Amino acid sequence: MRPGDDGVLDFLTRGRIEVEGRLVDASNATLFCAISLDGAHAQCVYKPVRGERPLWDFPDGTLAGREYATFLVSRAAGLDLVPPTVLRPGPFGSGMVQLWVDTREDDDLVDIVAEDEVAPGWRTVLRAHDRFGDPAVLVHADHPRVRLMAAFDAVVNNADRKGGHVLHARDGGVFGVDHGICLHAEDKLRTVLWGWLGEPLGEEAVEALLRVRSGLAGALGEELHEHLTRAEVRALAERVDKLLAVPVFPEPSQDWPSIPWPAF
Template sequence: MRPGDEGALDLLLRGRIEVEGRLVDASNATLFCAIGLDGVSAQCVYKPVRGERPLWDFPDGTLAGREVAAYLVSEAAGFGLVPPTVLRPGPFGPGMVQLWVETREDDDLVDIVPVDRVPPGWRSVLRAHDRFGDPAVLVHADHPQVRLMAAFDAVVNNADRKGGHVLHATGGGVYGVDHGICLHADDKLRTVLWGWLGERLPQDAVEALRRLRSGLDGALGGQLHEHLTRAEVRALAERVDKLLAAGVFPEPSAKWPSIPWPAF
């Protein structure tokens, strides 16, 4: 099953979850699972609330709900960048359940490469040194869906857009995952997708932002209040208004680290 397939949300909400393994590189408990319902099966990621690591700046037990809120924002805007995501009971209690995305092998959209091997047309973000001390550069593809993801991250105030969170699906789509530390009321944008900073937002991003702003005044606002505080929903609307008024991709803040560490 792929993210856009009909019935994906129903499968995630009502399917039987069987834990098959754990993604050990994740900061919080992240379980790889099979899920099945009425003869339909798929793989999913299950993150139980009880497995969330406490953070100094995000309230305890809220990360799963923020993942769902990020999905709701993506869908309301028409970005289509977050795999179907729900909050439901699971084998280890309530948690976030998200459809697994199969990715292309050796076809990353974010990379660290030697300075003389930047792929043609890619955007350079940061020059540094690799683990051997050789000059290297953090780059990402100049891909239209990655560009939309940069706008989406600015809207949801993503504090942790690592390179490994940008997935190039086997079906050709681009998806972002791991949105647990998003949608804070304070500015916390940290991302590897700075390649368009200061450039004009593309028309599809502007149209998505307008749809999102309209939704926030309607049903979407009520849905988000199930997962976020009123101050956080209000800050989301303010970020949308600010982006639409500026019409350009934002620049990093001098008050907050601009790139997550590690970057992948």
């Protein structure tokens, strides 16, 4: 089962989940699972609500719903940047279930390199020093799908786009994961994808924004209200309108750290 396969959401919703392990680097309970239905098999990530760590600025028990809501926005935009995601009961209660994406080895789209090792086709985000005190540069690929992800993050107000959350799939696809702290009503954009700062969003991103804006007046808006507050849905619409009015990649806020820590 792959992200674009017919019936993948039904598969994730009705499939039998067996927990195989835990992703220990995650701050919240994140379980690696096998899932099967009617002879079809795949792997998935399962994040039970009861395993969410309380945060000072996001309401308790809402992260799984935000992950699902972010998937809904991606789907409405026609971008498919978020792997197929559902909310459902699981072995440890209700939670988010997302199709696992197999990634390429040694082909990261975000990296930290020495200053003299920035390759053509990469965008520089930040200059700093590594743990040995040597100059280092945070960079990301100048990839069209990563560019769309940067625009998408501005829309969903992603507060935690780390380098490890940008996946380069084996089939060449690009996906973003770990969207539990998105869609807040206040400006919280924090990302490693600042390489297009101030540049035009581009036609594809603008068309995606128009689809989201249309959806917010209909089915998308109704679905989002099941997982977000009215203020959060209204803020989403305002962000879309602002980007459509001035279709350029936004600048970092002066009131909020612009890059997550750690960056990966």
